[in-house]
Amino acid sequence: MTHRSLLTLVLRIAGIFLFTKIFDHFGSYIFSIWSISAMDILDKTVEAMDRFYFSNLFLLVVNILVSFILIIKAEWIAKKLVKTEESISIDLNVKSLTKVILLTTSIIWIARAVYFLPQAIRYCIAVYEKTMDMPNAVFYDFEMATYIFKLALAIIFFLRIDKITNWITKKI
Structure with missing residues (x-):
């Protein structure tokens, strides 16, 4: 195994960890938006909460994009970070x-x-x-x-x- 292949492996594992993080927050972000917006009683509070949920949904989308970049482009990133191909002994x-x-x-x-x-x-x-x-x-x-x-x-x-x-x- 080389330093570059080890870094590629680490980046892919980090991408998988990052991708699994979206499932931790999926229910709280998505379900909260739809359940609160469906209630007429909380109509005034939805306007204030829109910005909060928009930023969390934005972070969720960025989380997905970064995780896919880490998984798909791990070899390219490793080539840019590790210039020499030394084997690990x-x-x-x-x-x-x-x-x-x-x-x-x-x-x-x-x-x-x-x-x-x-x-x-x-x-x-x-x-x-x-x-x-x-x-x-x-x-x-x-x-x-x-x-x-x-x-x-x-x-x-x-x-x-x-x-x-x-x-x-x-x-x-």
């Missing part, structure tokens, strides 16, 4: 085990970051609405600092795996 020693642990951690964190990207976007929209003093601004329970920190660490682990492994093995 693993011998069981401290250095290789450290590399495997760091790569696995970074792959999981990158896939998780891609999976939670729509929630991060929704959180940023809520922060923007709150700073603009919009009355319907609703904050979501999302840990943006943890999201950014883990994504940054995953990218650092993935790009600087040799230097980090050498530093860790020096300390042992």
